[in-house]
Amino acid sequence: MTVLSLTASGCVVVHGEREVLPAASPTEAAEALKDFTAAYNSADRTYDRAQDADYVTGALGAIDAARLDAGRRISPSGNSSYVPLEFTDTRITIPKKAGWPRWFVVNADANKGDKARWLLVFTRSNAAEPWAVSYLTLLDPDDVPEFRTDKDGLAEPVTADSAELAVAPKDLSADYANYLQDGGGTVFAPGAHTSGWVEQRKKSAIKPGLVTQYIDEPLTKDDFAPVGLRTADGGALVFFATHHYEKQTAAQGTSIPAPSDSVLALTTGEIKQSLTLEFMSNQVVLDPGRGAANQSVEFLNRIQGLTAAQGE
Numbered sequence: 216m217t218v219l220s221l222t223a224s225g226c227v228v229v230h231g232e233r234e235v236l237p238a239a240s241p242t243e244a245a246e247a248l249k250d251f252t253a254a255y256n257s258a259d260r261t262y263d264r265a266q267d268a269d270y271v272t273g274a275l276g277a278i279d280a281a282r283l284d285a286g287r288r289i290s291p292s293g294n295s296s297y298v299p300l301e302f303t304d305t306r307i308t309i310p311k312k313a314g315w316p317r318w319f320v321v322n323a324d325a326n327k328g329d330k331a332r333w334l335l336v337f338t339r340s341n342a343a344e345p346w347a348v349s350y351l352t353l354l355d356p357d358d359v360p361e362f363r364t365d366k367d368g369l370a371e372p373v374t375a376d377s378a379e380l381a382v383a384p385k386d387l388s389a390d391y392a393n394y395l396q397d398g399g400g401t402v403f404a405p406g407a408h409t410s411g412w413v414e415q416r417k418k419s420a421i422k423p424g425l426v427t428q429y430i431d432e433p434l435t436k437d438d439f440a441p442v443g444l445r446t447a448d449g450g451a452l453v454f455f456a457t458h459h460y461e462k463q464t465a466a467q468g469t470s471i472p473a474p475s476d477s478v479l480a481l482t483t484g485e486i487k488q489s490l491t492l493e494f495m496s497n498q499v500v501l502d503p504g505r506g507a508a509n510q511s512v513e514f515l516n517r518i519q520g521l522t523a524a525q526g527e
Contacts, residue, residue, distance in 0.1 A: 233313050233314070234313060235313045236311060236313070237310075237369055238309050238310055238312060238317035238318055238319045239317065239319050239346070240309075241307060244307045244309060244319050244321070244346075245305070245307065247337050247345075247346035248302065248321050248323075248335075248337075250270060250345065250346070251270045251337070251346070251347075251348055252300060252301075252302060254267035254269070254270040255267050255271075255279075255300060256299045256300055258279075258283055259294055259297055259299075259300070260293060260294055260297045260299075261294070262283050262286035262287035262290065262294055263283065264279070264280045264284060264287075267279065268280070269345050269347065270346070270347050270348065271347055271349075272338065272347040273347075273349030273350065273438035273439050273456065273497075274349065274350060274439060274496070274497035275348050275350060275497065276347070276438070277495040277520070277522050278495050278497075278518070278519075278520030278522065279520075280522075281481055281495075281520060281521060281522040282520060284480070284481065285481050285521075288480040289476050289477070289480050298326070298327070300325060300326065300327060301325065301326045302321075302323040302324065302325050302333065303324045303325075303326075304323060305321060305322075305323040306322045306323065307319060307320070307321050308320045308321075308322065308362055308444060309368075309369055309370060310369060310370040310372040311365075311371075311372075315339075315341055316338050316339060316340045316438075316440075317338070317339060318336055318349075318442055319336075319337050320334060320336055320337075320370075320444065321333075321337065322334050322359055323335075328353045330356070331353035331354060332353065332355070332356050332359055333353055334350075334351070334354060334359070335348045335350070335351050336348065336349050336350035336442055338438060338442070340438075347438075349438045349439075349442075349454075350454040350456075350497050350499070351497065351518065352454070352497065352515070352516045352517075352518055353516060353518070354499070354515055354516055358515050360446040360447070360448070360452055360501065361446060361447040361448075362444050362445065362447065362452070363445040363446060363447050370444045370445070371445040372442070373443040373444065373451045373453070373502075375435075375441060377443075377451075378505070379504060380450065380451055380502045380504060381450075381502055381503045381505065381510040381511070381512060382502055382512055384441040384442075384451070384502065385435060385440075385441060387441055387500065387502070387512065388433035388434055388441065388456060388457050389433040389435070390402045390403075391431075391433075391455075391457055391498070392431035392433045392457055393431075395412065395413060395416075395429070395431045395459075396429075396431055398413040398417075401510075402511070402512055403511060403512050403514065404511040404512065404513045404514070406513070407514070408498065408514040408517045409514060416429055424465060424466045424468075424469035425463060425465055425466070425469070425472070426463070426464045426466075427461055427462065427463050427464075428462045428464070429459070429461055429462075430459070430460040431457060431458070431460075432457065432458040432459070432460075433457060433458070434455075434456040435455075435456075439456045441453055441454060441456075442454050443502065446501070448504070448507075449504030449506060449507065450503045450504045450507060451501075452499060452500075452501060452502075452515075453499070453500050453501075453502045454497065454499050455497070455498060455500075456495065456496065456497045456498075457498070458493075458494070458495060459493075459494040459495075459496060459519070460491060460492065460493055461492045461494070462489060462490070462492075463492075464488060465488050467488075471486050471488070471489070474486070474490065474524070477521070478492070478524055479524075481521060481522070482524040482525065482526050483523075483524070483525055483526070484525050484526040484527055485526050485527075486526030486527075487526065487527060488527065489527045490525070490526050490527075491524065491525045491527070492521060492523075492524050493521070493524065493525075494519050494520065494522060495520055495522050496517055496518070496519040497517070497518055498514060498516065498518075499515050499517075500512050500513060500514050501513045501515060
């Protein structure tokens with residue numbers, strides 16, 4: 216659908232920012248996946264974050280950059296266990312929407328991650344930018360929902376403030392951060408990444424000679440903004456990001472448990488009595504439609520990566 220307006224002189228003006236268009240063509244999306252895979256493999260082989268810096272962003276960008284930095288500090292000569300990432304049985308879901316940013320979802324098999332399907336969200340803010348992956352998750356094939364599509368096979372995106380879902384996508388990040396802090400509420404269904412994680416934290420909070428404190432923060436701006444597609448059942452598959460800290464403090468006369476090489480590679484300062492770990496997390500959930508009998512948001516998966524550490 217093209218939105219047009221008539222000026223007083225009778226000339227027709229096209230408002231590109233209001234025009235509802237496919238976010239990408241199938242050919243363009245396939246080329247974006249090819250470019251990402253080549254850049255990711257080059258970076259993974261050399262542990263050089265500059266190789267894929269233009270092709271990752273948001274939550275995945277932060278996790279990937281830290282992973283590569285740690286790898287390079289541990290092994291400056293490169294990744295001795297490098298195996299190139301390869302995708303097969305690629306399925307691309309392209310929404311139609313007006314304005315920027317534009318994005319689409321790739322669902323593919325890979326030679327890594329056992330039998331899980333890889334879901335990647337490609338995004339860009341303008342036509343001059345390359346497509347970059349902002350979210351990445353791995354799902355059991357049976358957990359990938361059927362998307363609502365039109366006669367042309369184009370998907371329907373959900374807006375950040377959608378009132379047609381149990382929880383507006385823009386609120387998911389803050390709701391999750393709050394849930395982890397107090398462990399209450401009925402927004403999220405019980406599971407490994409909700410009630411299970413809260414319980415795990417309680418068990419880890421106080422141990423002989425060691426106390427662990429947790430801070431959780433929402434992320435909702437720019438390339439950390441949530442994105443979602445309407446599912447055939449009236450709900451939506453939504454990707455969103457959060458920011459987490461864990462501070463371990465050792466009692467006098469004791470010490471922090473020895474960190475791994477990967478943690479030490481990202482640590483600044485000297486670890487004396489405390490170590491603060493900073494994590495980025497991206498998650499994918501099923502957000503029910505307003506009319507669904509069960510209004511709880513269900514986690515399908517969550518991928519977390521260490522991005523920094525501070526010793527004191």
